[in-house]
Amino acid sequence: MGHEASIFRVERKLGLAFTLPIFILIFILMGFPFAYTIYLSFTNKTVGMPAQFVGLANYISIFTDSTYWRVFMNTVIYTVICIVVKLVFGMLFALLLNESFHGRSITRVAMLLPWAIPGMVAANTWKWMYNDQYGIINEILRDLHIISTPIPWLGSMGLALFSVMIVNIWRGIPFFLFSILGALQSIDDQLYDAGKIDGANVFQRFFNITLPSIMPVVAISTLLSTIWTFNDFDNIWLITGGGPLNASSVIATYTYEQAFMYNDMGTGMAVAVSIIPVLVILMVLVTKHRSSENG
Amino acid sequence: MKSLKHIHTAKRIFIYVAAVLGILWSCFPIYWMIKSSLTPNDEMYELHPSLVPSRLTLDHYKQLFTQSEFMTFFLNSVYVAVITTLIAIVLAILASYAMTRLRFKGRNFIRKAIFYAYLLPTAVLFIPMYQLVSKLGLINNKNALIIVYQTIVIPYACYMLISYFAAIPKSLEEAAFVDGCTHLKALVKVILPIAAPGIAVVATFSFTMSWNEYLYAMVLMTSPSQQTVPVGISSFRYSDNMIWGLIMSSSFIASLPAVILYMFAQRFMVTGLAAGGVKQ
Numbered sequence: 001m002g003h004e005a006s007i008f009r010v011e012r013k014l015g016l017a018f019t020l021p022i023f024i025l026i027f028i029l030m031g032f033p034f035a036y037t038i039y040l041s042f043t044n045k046t047v048g049m050p051a052q053f054v055g056l057a058n059y060i061s062i063f064t065d066s067t068y069w070r071v072f073m074n075t076v077i078y079t080v081i082c083i084v085v086k087l088v089f090g091m092l093f094a095l096l097l098n099e100s101f102h103g104r105s106i107t108r109v110a111m112l113l114p115w116a117i118p119g120m121v122a123a124n125t126w127k128w129m130y131n132d133q134y135g136i137i138n139e140i141l142r143d144l145h146i147i148s149t150p151i152p153w154l155g156s157m158g159l160a161l162f163s164v165m166i167v168n169i170w171r172g173i174p175f176f177l178f179s180i181l182g183a184l185q186s187i188d189d190q191l192y193d194a195g196k197i198d199g200a201n202v203f204q205r206f207f208n209i210t211l212p213s214i215m216p217v218v219a220i221s222t223l224l225s226t227i228w229t230f231n232d233f234d235n236i237w238l239i240t241g242g243g244p245l246n247a248s249s250v251i252a253t254y255t256y257e258q259a260f261m262y263n264d265m266g267t268g269m270a271v272a273v274s275i276i277p278v279l280v281i282l283m284v285l286v287t288k289h290r291s292s293e294n295g
Numbered sequence: 296m297k298s299l300k301h302i303h304t305a306k307r308i309f310i311y312v313a314a315v316l317g318i319l320w321s322c323f324p325i326y327w328m329i330k331s332s333l334t335p336n337d338e339m340y341e342l343h344p345s346l347v348p349s350r351l352t353l354d355h356y357k358q359l360f361t362q363s364e365f366m367t368f369f370l371n372s373v374y375v376a377v378i379t380t381l382i383a384i385v386l387a388i389l390a391s392y393a394m395t396r397l398r399f400k401g402r403n404f405i406r407k408a409i410f411y412a413y414l415l416p417t418a419v420l421f422i423p424m425y426q427l428v429s430k431l432g433l434i435n436n437k438n439a440l441i442i443v444y445q446t447i448v449i450p451y452a453c454y455m456l457i458s459y460f461a462a463i464p465k466s467l468e469e470a471a472f473v474d475g476c477t478h479l480k481a482l483v484k485v486i487l488p489i490a491a492p493g494i495a496v497v498a499t500f501s502f503t504m505s506w507n508e509y510l511y512a513m514v515l516m517t518s519p520s521q522q523t524v525p526v527g528i529s530s531f532r533y534s535d536n537m538i539w540g541l542i543m544s545s546s547f548i549a550s551l552p553a554v555i556l557y558m559f560a561q562r563f564m565v566t567g568l569a570a571g572g573v574k575q
Contacts, residue, residue, distance in 0.1 A: 117550040
């Protein structure tokens with residue numbers, strides 16, 4: 001009995017020692033700033049000046065500002081469309097790479113590349129391709145006689161958001177592809193053989209065998225990617241800066257703009273805090289999915 | 296039988312068409328980056344760019360290394376990413392071992408906290424992080440990035456390592472304990488060798504996460520001597536005019552470390568270890 005107790009004591013001490021740095025990291029380096037964020041959103045803080053408590057003033061001013069709602073809607077549109085397209089194409093290409101054909105490994109490597117390069121590189125390269133004077137996209141469309149005059153991909157109010165979405169999709173497909181491919185490869189072949197014997201056709205096999213088997217991975221990948229896409233900053237900031245006139249502005253770039261361009265920390269933080277309810281819902285969904293998977 | 300063969304051929308054709316489209320879609324922008332980095336300026340700023348350059352030049356690369364601060368950015372990035380990864384991996388291994396093998400109070404609490412920290416986006420945290428770092432007087436000190444990046448990398452690394460470690464049967468260590476091993480020794484002698492491929496993959500992604508990070512680096516490092524590659528590259532411009540030759544050549548070099556590491560890691564990734572994944 002004494003031996004058991006001493007083992008337990010050792011485990012407790014070691015356990016606390018091994019997790020102490022993580023505890024400090026999460027609660028001091030993340031938790032404290034996070035709480036401070038919420039506090040700042042109730043003040044009129046600007047750089048170099050002390051913060052004064054202003055109650056709900058920042059929230060009232062952003063919620064009554066039509067620009068905020070435009071930016072919020074942009075964020076929702078950006079997230080929903082990007083996620084749907086990334087998921088559909090990620091799944092299609094995962095099904096493709098799960099077949100055996102000549103050149104499969106080269107295709108796999110090629111399709112991994114957009115995910116492997118830094119986001120900043122993807123953003124700059126696409127910005128250059130979108131260039132309305134020297135860009136290759138307009139040139140190809142002109143050569144194919146699809147357009148006669150160059151299209152201002154990033155400068156037009158109607159197109160800017162669409163153009164940055166393409167880049168997010170380009171970079172994001174491999175995440176879905178490789179998550180789903182991993183799930184596909186762990187499906188037992190015997191299930192398909194049994195399906196074939198029972199006379200199930202390709203579509204029946206897909207909906208009755210493949211889809212249910214990869215569903216947990218699809219769900220968790222979709223939720224994680226939704227959180228990241230909803231909070232995307234680099235892509236939009238580097239390509240359009242949110243412009244023209246906030247046409248491609250999303251919550252993350254709008255937060256930055258308020259806090260660092262207009263030097264209004266309080267409003268910036270109110271914008272950041274205003275999306276926390278959305279974030280909490282997504283986080284709860286992820287946690288639920290994980291526990292149902294583990295249990 | 297003949298119609299079955301027909302279907303088979305149609306399927307083959309469909310597969311190859313899809314594969315070619317997938318490769319073109321994924322690789323064309325990368326081709327265009329490399330092509331532009333090798334195209335002389337007069338040809339680059341022609342109103343009708345051609346798909347294949349008529350002449351190649353290394354001028355942009357020469358200018359990058361001799362007339363710009365790219366080397367400083369590059370060395371800063373290497374320094375920050377390597378040290379961030381080393382610290383994060385050691386701390387994450389210890390914590391993940393504790394959370395899968397040791398019984399102690401608060402274990403589940405920390406596990407949950409790690410998961411929520413993993414999900415918390417930088418877009419919510421960057422303003423208070425800026426306040427904190429400036430209170431500490433560490434703005435424009437690249438070491439601040441090493442500390443700040445731990446908040447991104449450690450939760451990810453723990454999240455992944457906990458599932459690797461949990462999959463290793465406990466009976467293996469029990470044999471070591473019978474031989475009189477301590478916990479630390481069991482971790483080093485039993486767990487680490489088995490988990491090595493997984494740890495390598497996690498280290499790879501940790502490195503690329505720090506290598507690619509842009510938002511914190513932009514907000515916290517404003518002086519070129521402390522900037523990392525993603526922020527530094529964006530400064531290659533005259534007011535609103537981007538210097539595309541420099542941007543494309545530096546982008547190509549900035550892509551190399553992460554791409555090489557991904558190629559190395561991808562054979563582990565397709566075995567189903569990608570689940571969880573990396574922040575995009």
